[in-house]
Amino acid sequence: MKFNIKDVARKAGVSISTVSRVVNDSKVVKPETHEKVMKAIEELGYKPNAIARSLKVKNTKTIGILIPDISNQFYPEVVRGIEDIANMYQYNIFLCNTDLDPEKETKYFDILAEKQVDGIIFISNIVSEALYKKFKVYDIPVVLIGADYEDVPSVSIDNVGASKSIVNYLIKKGHKRIATIVGKNSDPVMGVARLEGYKTALREANISIDNELIIEGGHRYKSGYEGAKRLLELEEPPTAIFATNDEMAIGTLRAALEQGLDIPEDLAIVGFDNIDMAGKVYPALTTVAQPMYEMGAIATRVLTKILNEEELETRKIVLNYSLLERESS
């Protein structure tokens, strides 16, 4: 069913430009006229937002980015990747920080739609149902980074495989008492997938899973620091800690150094992400490198392909990770 603005105008008995003014929320339309047009739109089964978009004279050459928090170290590198490719294809970007707040996410999505962005990149581990509905209602292409959700095109890594591989690495180093500090269980990536990788690695090595060694942290430095303090107070403390992101691993590092532990002799510490800081702390952090810049760049390339109606080879791109062995293990 292809939209035709003429149908709406004819049905409502108004001019095309009046329809345009109504769907663009212009103030100069009389309430009665507004109502007539909206009724015609409803009866024809069209969505006002789609209409608003169809009235666009041209592309705005703008991409919206929904990001949890630009001041979190993981994201700037991703955004840089987005921006470089966006520039190459002459798109500009609109940046919105959502703070992982579902209300802000849907609010910003509306704002971006109103601004007539050509497409949206959504960076988050979690896609709320409300937001997914927005994806469907609006006629705006969306690409996800970090998560893989339903039919939405996405760029991510194999989080289960990656965390399994870093725990395997610790096992091969001779560790048997390996603890983990994971994300909230509402977080399908840091709280679920990476925990699953940890458990799978232990299970396959016939190491029994000790719930005492699994701490629910969050994603910030402080939760890593506090989680590590609890682990180090155990009667039988771990010889290695896998924090499911680098921020928490760096908090773990501090807790261990404060207690005068030798890293990695007394305690091995590994993280996940390879944020900028991971290579700059001392001892430098062993971690799983997510290709952050590439994730941003490739997601943007996927989006430009969708916008140019080029064919996508796959809607779900899974990038390679790599293990970076540094000084902390």
Added chain:
Amino acid sequence: MKFNIKDVARKAGVSISTVSRVVNDSKVVKPETHEKVMKAIEELGYKPNAIARSLKVKNTKTIGILIPDISNQFYPEVVRGIEDIANMYQYNIFLCNTDLDPEKETKYFDILAEKQVDGIIFISNIVSEALYKKFKVYDIPVVLIGADYEDVPSVSIDNVGASKSIVNYLIKKGHKRIATIVGKNSDPVMGVARLEGYKTALREANISIDNELIIEGGHRYKSGYEGAKRLLELEEPPTAIFATNDEMAIGTLRAALEQGLDIPEDLAIVGFDNIDMAGKVYPALTTVAQPMYEMGAIATRVLTKILNEEELETRKIVLNYSLLERESS
């Protein structure tokens, strides 16, 4: 002299919409017509860009941000401050990374002008002459963060005073052999103002300035690391190092820890900025806290005042800094 598009149309003998097409660089205008219109504009003494802006139907409610590099740790916090205030006043932001490349700066300025942003926030220590000219040619309000340049409204701190005060602090701790790793001398903030503060503090304490102890670094971790290695190889190495930003201070920290030095017993290290990482390294870094979030927020408030034609109490806002004493000194 108030612009009137009718004057141009009359003088060129074309319609108003043709003038509009010409100044918006539409392709459908014949070269002869284009020339006629441009000639009329020139003779009337109007600037095409100002005309393009005067044709705006309404404000775009968009602020452009020119930033050196969002993946540098200093900036995300500033951008967050900008974004929060922008949201409060219902502006969206356009983010452009300039890499401190003057060509990119002017290119992006043009793009932002073309996108009809309502105002621009420029974050940098350096304002090039070419860019300053753009500020003047376009009719777009600009607010600077970090630098103070000519008549442009700005938000910054007293960089000379701040670096003098952190060097004074080292002197009071009993240090006499204090080195510094500064920015390039083309950088008026990190290479000039902060160096001046260092020299003033030493001079006032009657400590002679030893050029051997002044290293031109840059602004990245690596230049701090390499600068510190050179300082520590001196016949008479310093007992304290002041790096003029935290990234370089953290590089300095690594160089010292690698050599087995005790921090702060063998060597005190202090930085500047208070980036997120400064409080998370071990030992945590003593530094000058720039109010990064506030700088972004206040600059944005200044911009919204200009856009709403509210009165500015001052065009040059100088914010307070504070000394954060942590473990590294």
